[in-house]
Amino acid sequence: MILGLLKIIVFPGFMFLTVYGLLFEYLDRKVHARLQNRIGPPWYQPLADFLKLIGKETIIPADANKTIFQILPVVSLAAVAAAFVYVPVFGKASIASFQGDLIVVLYFLSIPTMCLFLAGWYSRSVYSTLGSVRTLTQMFAYEVPLFMALLAPALIAKTWSVTGMTAFYAEHPLYILINIPAFIVALIAGQGKLERVPFDTPEAETEIVAGPLVEYSGRLLALFRIAVDCELVMVASLVSAIFLPFMTGHAILDFILYLVKTVAVLLFLALMRSVMARLRVEQMVHFCWKYLTPIAILQIIVNLLVRGGLGL
Amino acid sequence: MIKSAPGKITNMAVKHFFKKPATISYPKGEMHIAGNYRGKLTYDPTNCNGCGMCMRYCPSNAITVINEGTKEERKMKASLKIAQCIFCCQCVDSCPRKCLYYTQNIDLSSLNKDELVVQL
Amino acid sequence: MSEYNRVVIPIGPQHPSLKEPGCFTVTLDGEKIVDVVVGIGYNHRGLEKACESRNYIQIIYLLERICGICSHTHTTAFCQGVEELAGISIPRRAAYIRVIVAEIERLHSHLLWLGVAAHEIGFDTMFMYAWRDREAVLDILAAVGGNRVNYGINTIGGVRRDIDDSLRQDILKMTDALQEQVKYYQELALTETTLAARLAGIGKLSGEDALKYGAVGPVIRASGIDFDIRAVDPYAVYAEIPFKVITDTHADVFGRTVVRILELLESIEIIRFCIKNMPDGDIVTKAPRRIPAGEVISRTEAPRGEDIHYIRSNGTERPDRVRVRAPSEANWHAMRHMLLGQYLADAPITIAAIDPCFSCTDRAIVINSGRETELMDWPRLRQYSIDWYKKRGIDVASIKIPERRMYF
Numbered sequence: 088m089i090l091g092l093l094k095i096i097v098f099p100g101f102m103f104l105t106v107y108g109l110l111f112e113y114l115d116r117k118v119h120a121r122l123q124n125r126i127g128p129p130w131y132q133p134l135a136d137f138l139k140l141i142g143k144e145t146i147i148p149a150d151a152n153k154t155i156f157q158i159l160p161v162v163s164l165a166a167v168a169a170a171f172v173y174v175p176v177f178g179k180a181s182i183a184s185f186q187g188d189l190i191v192v193l194y195f196l197s198i199p200t201m202c203l204f205l206a207g208w209y210s211r212s213v214y215s216t217l218g219s220v221r222t223l224t225q226m227f228a229y230e231v232p233l234f235m236a237l238l239a240p241a242l243i244a245k246t247w248s249v250t251g252m253t254a255f256y257a258e259h260p261l262y263i264l265i266n267i268p269a270f271i272v273a274l275i276a277g278q279g280k281l282e283r284v285p286f287d288t289p290e291a292e293t294e295i296v297a298g299p300l301v302e303y304s305g306r307l308l309a310l311f312r313i314a315v316d317c318e319l320v321m322v323a324s325l326v327s328a329i330f331l332p333f334m335t336g337h338a339i340l341d342f343i344l345y346l347v348k349t350v351a352v353l354l355f356l357a358l359m360r361s362v363m364a365r366l367r368v369e370q371m372v373h374f375c376w377k378y379l380t381p382i383a384i385l386q387i388i389v390n391l392l393v394r395g396g397l398g399l
Numbered sequence: 400m401i402k403s404a405p406g407k408i409t410n411m412a413v414k415h416f417f418k419k420p421a422t423i424s425y426p427k428g429e430m431h432i433a434g435n436y437r438g439k440l441t442y443d444p445t446n447c448n449g450c451g452m453c454m455r456y457c458p459s460n461a462i463t464v465i466n467e468g469t470k471e472e473r474k475m476k477a478s479l480k481i482a483q484c485i486f487c488c489q490c491v492d493s494c495p496r497k498c499l500y501y502t503q504n505i506d507l508s509s510l511n512k513d514e515l516v517v518q519l
Numbered sequence: 520m521s522e523y524n525r526v527v528i529p530i531g532p533q534h535p536s537l538k539e540p541g542c543f544t545v546t547l548d549g550e551k552i553v554d555v556v557v558g559i560g561y562n563h564r565g566l567e568k569a570c571e572s573r574n575y576i577q578i579i580y581l582l583e584r585i586c587g588i589c590s591h592t593h594t595t596a597f598c599q600g601v602e603e604l605a606g607i608s609i610p611r612r613a614a615y616i617r618v619i620v621a622e623i624e625r626l627h628s629h630l631l632w633l634g635v636a637a638h639e640i641g642f643d644t645m646f647m648y649a650w651r652d653r654e655a656v657l658d659i660l661a662a663v664g665g666n667r668v669n670y671g672i673n674t675i676g677g678v679r680r681d682i683d684d685s686l687r688q689d690i691l692k693m694t695d696a697l698q699e700q701v702k703y704y705q706e707l708a709l710t711e712t713t714l715a716a717r718l719a720g721i722g723k724l725s726g727e728d729a730l731k732y733g734a735v736g737p738v739i740r741a742s743g744i745d746f747d748i749r750a751v752d753p754y755a756v757y758a759e760i761p762f763k764v765i766t767d768t769h770a771d772v773f774g775r776t777v778v779r780i781l782e783l784l785e786s787i788e789i790i791r792f793c794i795k796n797m798p799d800g801d802i803v804t805k806a807p808r809r810i811p812a813g814e815v816i817s818r819t820e821a822p823r824g825e826d827i828h829y830i831r832s833n834g835t836e837r838p839d840r841v842r843v844r845a846p847s848e849a850n851w852h853a854m855r856h857m858l859l860g861q862y863l864a865d866a867p868i869t870i871a872a873i874d875p876c877f878s879c880t881d882r883a884i885v886i887n888s889g890r891e892t893e894l895m896d897w898p899r900l901r902q903y904s905i906d907w908y909k910k911r912g913i914d915v916a917s918i919k920i921p922e923r924r925m926y927f
Contacts, residue, residue, distance in 0.1 A: 122415060216526070367864045370716055492679060
């Protein structure tokens, strides 16, 4: 019981997630800076930003719904932390797992986006309203290919649990090759989920200031930013658990492997955000439905055929 | 519209990842200042006859040169309001006796308001 | 779509995409712009009036600070005008130095624009690269003039500083390195899909419209009209320099990008030609302190377009009137036309594409409507308003002022 609680709260649960989230933000910013030929921030910069925001005054707009305005960042962070419980980090198994937890994870991952939408909506500012509308529009574009790309491997693995899928692909590493298109789709749609360039229209700094988070400040903003960092870790962990399930069987070695895999995914995401311009929201929707979704559907069909053909 | 894969800058970006960054960490890094950069003025009173051309042409009325002695025995004093000086160095050009020079000293900030008026 | 779906968004005066004060009140129908009010005038500094109380030498440094980027072109225009009034001609070497500095300034301005434009569409890597390359240009300007931005090269009758041999070599070295980079940007701008997707077809301004609204500089040249003061009305030594006026037929933001990038390459060629053909000799001729009475209009091609200075002298040390028509001022008129019917996401890049300079623009314009006006002091004004309402049956004294709303 106590061990279980420790696992959830300290390692590899919530505490690890936030620390790793801050580290991820640092790595992301540093790599982004180095790709741009800049020095980039020192290692403690994300933590310093976080502490500074904690110490700042929190201003709630007079028109905003106070309760919802305050509760949204917490819900958003909690949802990400809850999703993290189902991803294997230390050793083969995750903290908790059951048949179908992949769906729960995807569901939990949608909550921060919805929180962002509500945050913008309840801020009652033109910029944030426009940002939340964009958040929602964009969500309908990337959610479908992302879900399909993550569910396609499950068809071959014949299990709907993340731990089970990791275990299956660790035993049959060659099947990963079939899932490569889904992997690419998941990475690109994941970039959309995380609202980073080229899909950062909801918070496009030069157009609508900061989108849904325009009115947030102080502690609430700090929580939202931590939630965004944790979401980054979460997406990287999920993608690497499903598409890069290389295992040694030794818990500590596996943990190091986990770090390597997630950082590799992060490097790719950081590279992607460095080399492109921001798309307009309608171009983004166009791109997702015209290219990503068909690829994801094709992947599902291929996987169904493989599953039927191999008689699994 | 051109149809091709996005991310043409990737090659350049990856190349720069392994190169030395172009920026410096400000207070620590080395600053490069050109040899004839216009910084704080210096004043040499030996030749000055107090014609006042520097004051006349100063766009921001930053420089003041006064004679504290008598007409026969000059004792020239120049003061500069650093906060007003725009470092155009027109006074250096205007001075007929070449009593004013500029240096490359550009680090002139101060926390004390009184220190912003200096005797040259 | 009905009126109810419309949202009014103020872009500026404080907004991260416009680091300068200007307010664009955009009316949106969904994400489409249906109406724009361009509001400028937040940064009026009274420069022209200030000129009237300063002597000609002092004015050079004042006008140099009209714009933080095209500082040289304003002083060139002013000095040219005063030289014409005084009837003096500058040494040829001085004219060459003026051209060299003007073209280096164009390099720095266009690179700055390239970076800003890339930032507006979220392409921060290109932004950083362009500004890094601009830093080399600024170093050269600091070495030539003695300051990174306000070089203070011009004076009435010539230039203040010479360009010696070692400096020439430095400039050539800089241009060689820059040319390579600019060619890379050219290739990038022409082939990168995400750039083309964000730039092509945005901010359309046809040739006729550009002429109608009086656009200048790269904006009009991108609409296919070869209007360049350097060619139309050559000043300094531009008449001797072989260069071509860059035009483009895209007539949109993409075209403006292409024009600016090609102009960078053309400027590099001009600098090389000038460095090679620079004659020896003096750099300044003596100018009188009192300028004879008269009036003059002087034009130069700033990086952003045509820059006009009008000077009227009255035979004293100080001018009677100085009027500056900065290039951005001419480009604002077409802005509403360019923005209408676009997506909000394209508004920042469309605004940025004219390379707006707000402090260049803001000058007081008084329109005399012919109505009689009178000055009222505060108690009289208050009494007047009370009477005005009383006449309509409202007793102002009975209205209670609500308490100030607290925001946290």
